[in-house]
Amino acid sequence: MTAVAVEQQQVSRLFDATDVDAIRAALADFVRVQTNGPVDIGPLRRFTVGFSWVTYGFRAKWNESGQANEKDLILRVGPPTGIFGPYRAYPEFVTLSALAGSAVPVPKVYWYSDDAAVLGAPFFVASLEPGEAPIPWTKDGGPAFDDARRAVLGEQFVSALVALHGFEWQRTPVANIDGTKDVRRAAVDQVDHWMGLLARWSPERVPMLEMAALWLREHAPVARRIAITHGDYRIGNFLVVEDRITAILDWELIRLGDPVEDLGWICLQAWRGRSPYMCHLFDREELRDRYAALSGQEISLAEMAYWEAFGTLKLAVMHFGATDCFARRGFNDLRMAGMGAQIPRMLLQVESAVERAS
Numbered sequence: 618m619t620a621v622a623v624e625q626q627q628v629s630r631l632f633d634a635t636d637v638d639a640i641r642a643a644l645a646d647f648v649r650v651q652t653n654g655p656v657d658i659g660p661l662r663r664f665t666v667g668f669s670w671v672t673y674g675f676r677a678k679w680n681e682s683g684q685a686n687e688k689d690l691i692l693r694v695g696p697p698t699g700i701f702g703p704y705r706a707y708p709e710f711v712t713l714s715a716l717a718g719s720a721v722p723v724p725k726v727y728w729y730s731d732d733a734a735v736l737g738a739p740f741f742v743a744s745l746e747p748g749e750a751p752i753p754w755t756k757d758g759g760p761a762f763d764d765a766r767r768a769v770l771g772e773q774f775v776s777a778l779v780a781l782h783g784f785e786w787q788r789t790p791v792a793n794i795d796g797t798k799d800v801r802r803a804a805v806d807q808v809d810h811w812m813g814l815l816a817r818w819s820p821e822r823v824p825m826l827e828m829a830a831l832w833l834r835e836h837a838p839v840a841r842r843i844a845i846t847h848g849d850y851r852i853g854n855f856l857v858v859e860d861r862i863t864a865i866l867d868w869e870l871i872r873l874g875d876p877v878e879d880l881g882w883i884c885l886q887a888w889r890g891r892s893p894y895m896c897h898l899f900d901r902e903e904l905r906d907r908y909a910a911l912s913g914q915e916i917s918l919a920e921m922a923y924w925e926a927f928g929t930l931k932l933a934v935m936h937f938g939a940t941d942c943f944a945r946r947g948f949n950d951l952r953m954a955g956m957g958a959q960i961p962r963m964l965l966q967v968e969s970a971v972e973r974a975s
Contacts, residue, residue: 632696632737634671637661640736641675644692647735648742651728654680661692666750668939668952669700669869674745689745690727694738698948700938701869705731706739709868711790712845713743720780722864746864748856753897758890761852761897766860771898771907773862774855779911781865782844782876791845796873803875804837807927815934818941825964829930829971836974838920840875848872850879851888852896877916880908881924886966887932922974929970933963 633639637660645658659676666672673692680686695704710729717725729741755761762770786792797806812830815823848870856864883904884895895904901918909915940957942948 630734630737632694632733634663634694634696637663637673640673640692640694643736644740644742647730648677648679648728652679652681667867668950668956670695670704671699691724691743691745692740693743694736694740695869696738696948697733698942698946700935700942700948700953702942702946704739704869706741707731708794708871710741712794712868712871715786715789715791716781716784719784721777721784722862723868724864724866746856748858748863750854750856750866751852751897753852753888754890755892755897758892760892760894767894767898769860770857770862771903774896774898775904775907776911777855777862777865778847778850778879779908781847782879782914783912784845786845786873791873794872796843796846798843798873800840800843800875803840803843803878804923804927805834807874807878808833808837808930811931811934815937818934818937823937823964825967826930826933829926829967832971832975833923833927833930836923838875838877838923840877841914842876843873844876846872846874846876846878848879849882851883851885852898853888875924876914877920878924878927880904880916880921881926882928882931884921884925885928885932886970919974922970926967926970926974929963929967933960933967936960936963 630643641658641661645656648658649656657678661673661675664672664674671694673694675690675692676687677690678685678687693706693709695702695706697703706729710726713723713726716723724743724746727742727744729739730736731739733739751761753761760767797803808830812826815826847865847868849867850865854865854867855862856866884901888896894900898904899907901921905916905918905921936956936959939953940960943950943953943957
């Protein structure tokens with residue numbers, strides 16, 4: 618069934634992430650309307666993964682078009698006080714819907730709403746995919762995979778990214794998501810966007826980030842093409858069963874832009890620790906060469922370095938956002954406070970990344 622989106626209306630309820638019984642009841646009412654039939658929503662269990670959207674797992678039974686369904690599902694809710702609030706579920710929902718059946722492994726999405734009157738916040742429901750998410754942080758700071766596994770997962774990781782960047786979005790609802798369709802503005806628009814968020818989140822100006830933004834604007838490349846960019850494509854945001862990537866997750870930063878942005882993000886120091894491998898999977902040259910071989914797009918290390926510098930600025934701004942939502946918006950998650958404590962280190966990484974790109 619094609620989900621019926623409800624436009625944002627006046628909020629009639631407040632979202633309380635701990636009140637799982639109220640969320641469950643409201644979700645059941647919503648799904649009942651969407652499917653026009655009986656619905657049974659099992660108990661919600663909250664997952665601790667993710668730094669932004671609140672995630673629950675549950676089992677659901679419903680009838681649709683005369684067919685009985687019983688599946689394990691995921692509920693993702695964008696809390697009003699979250700780091701990127703206010704949220705919208707529409708961009709993720711339409712992108713994942715469009716990518717269904719493509720070479721990009723994504724969860725199946727079922728329903729969504731951006732009407733805060735339903736749960737108190739935007740949300741969508743998707744399939745629970747099998748697997749575990751490898752994380753960037755290892756006990757000794759070294760590589761997360763041996764060479765054999767690194768090669769197998771790395772090939773799939775790049776293949777899925779090439780498929781995403783090659784997806785023909787122009788005649789799909791993805792054409793309506795945020796971003797730019799002007800190859801000359803792809804980089805500058807992103808710098809302006811994130812510096813705008815910094816101004817909203819930080820009561821003080823941040824000289825290091827202002828200097829970095831000035832350099833990024835002055836050296837902004839012209840994109841070869843405009844593609845769907847994931848925005849957070851890295852280790853930690855895909856699921857693995859044995860040596861197979863089963864799903865790419867966490868699409869909240871999805872937008873239209875320069876696909877090299879995703880390559881630069883993969884190279885951030887934050888995703889590799891002391892490992893010599895980007896996202897614990899490959900060195901920069903290997904990443905560039907694999908991407909070029911699969912996509913037919915020749916990418917220079919200088920372009921990747923530019924977008925790595927931008928990505929480091931972007932991640933630094935996120936740390937200011939985490940501080941703001943913890944200190945001023947009432948998002949009571951100690952991980953946000955932990956990110957705030959890392960701001961000095963992030964500013965040093967911004968300086969180093971811009972120096973490497975210069």
